[in-house]
């Protein structure tokens with residue numbers, strides 16, 4: 001095996017497959033018949049784990065004059081499935097840089113006349129599509145888009161959506177099994193770094209969406225089991241993910257094996273070992289995320305809207321118009337668990353709109369609304385399991401403190417979620433909670449302390465390692481971002497370390513473990529300790545000090561609101 005990760009040398013000879021050749025594309029998967037079969041298998045898998053839902057966004061009932069877009073459509077399998085659930089007058093569009101997977105031979109469906117496929121990049125959608133679509137679907141572009149392209153694609157989606165339209169994105173989350181998988185992840189990081197792609201794009205998407213003007217985010221995460229131990233679903237899951245990784249052979253070997261593999265046989269053997277590990281490792285899994293948002297455009301003037309927590313509605317920052325109450329939902333993903341795709345599309349009452357007497361949503365006034373507010377914040381932070389504990393804390397604090405509804409209740413709700421997360425030994429995520437509630441950190445922190453003393457809760461001193469995954473994702477995006485605020489010298493030092501991040505994180509966790517056992521830093525707040533440990537671990541991997549470490553410390557601590 002060659003010596004250093006990210007080392008790009010002479011291409012390694014191998015048997016290659018057919019890949020797209022769109023100018024400027026960095027997409028690393030093939031476009032051929034086996035890939036069509038894989039995409040179709042993957043569609044069935046994802047539909048199964050997400051309860052047979054094709055449409056996640058709570059669309060109102062379909063009138064028939066809508067248009068849906070599948071962005072980066074591949075074999076068009078999602079559109080072909082949706083076709084059977086919408087009236088023939090609904091127009092369905094698919095766009096992709098490569099046409100060879102389009103379902104040209106599916107005459108029976110295509111002859112219905114309401115489905116159109118076109119070749120083009122989702123970084124530059126047709127100008128005439130502005131304000132056209134009620135729903136944009138985009139699934140699994142993780143292996144295609146660079147950091148800057150993600151932002152462009154999101155703003156293009158925003159442009160082509162109608163006001164009050166919805167976008168739903170499905171992206172790959174983390175995967176886990178055993179040591180071979182951990183080793184393969186390093187190769188994957190190396191390939192993605194080499195191509196400028198973002199393996200953890202799911203972490204960044206909510207921030208980019210919000211920046212682009214989208215509101216009312218919903219997130220769901222499900223896992224596909226990998227390997228024979230999980231029966232047919234596990235076998236299908238393994239076949240899908242292994243085919244993805246095998247499909248990356250050409251870009252990896254064309255880059256000389258990236259310092260991690262030195263021949264085609266070694267690459268193939270690596271993948272065989274990976275498959276074997278999954279078959280033998282109960283609990284091996286790959287997570288997938290579905291994230292959906294409402295377009296933040298005003299239905300009256302087309303300008304950007306902002307989410308108003310008190311009204312539980314979007315409100316236009318330009319003309320002050322409130323959003324359509326039928327589409328304004330404060331919803332936990334639990335609300336959608338039992339609804340089939342058909343229900344979601346056809347039955348307008350399957351949504352969970354909270355309406356007051358005047359027809360506007362009145363979140364924060366009733367028990368149901370309160371539950372939803374807590375659950376929404378908790379599930380947006382991907383810890384839906386903490387929501388009921390947060391609810392109990394919230395109810396007790398409201399009773400005992402005799403707090404009034406309004407901002408005090410909002411801060412108490414945020415604090416309750418943070419306390420429940422901390423009790424579950426997860427990151428209290430105060431910074432993220434403040435962001436989601438559109439509040440500053442300081443009042444949320446004060447509410448956190450006052451609820452703890454009001455209810456006399458004895459919180460165990462927190463473990464700094466709970467912040468590591470947030471820091472890891474943030475560091476990765478800082479280094480990938482071409483507009484990064486870090487100095488060129490610092491970036492040059494950090495870039496080669498990105499492929500070693502799993503090792504860096506292990507070192508940081510071991511350090512946190514040592515400290516918590518010796519109780520050395522338990523009296524200090526955890527966010528700065530986590531940043532310091534991360535810096536130490538990076539320096540350990542570098543085997544020297546980081547130049548201008550204080551700038552990096554500043555950047556990391558901003559992520560945790562220090």
Ligand SMILES: C[S@@+](CC[C@H](N)C(=O)[O-])C[C@H]1O[C@@H](n2cnc3c(N)ncnc32)[C@H](O)[C@@H]1O
Nearest residue numbers: 027039072073074096097098121122139140144
């Ligand atoms: C992993 S496939 C997913 C296909 C489909 N969304 C699905 O879930 O079945 C990614 C697709 O994105 C397409 N793609 C990559 N970069 C693109 C771009 N810039 N514009 C349009 N399509 C792109 C690829 O050609 C490929 O068909």
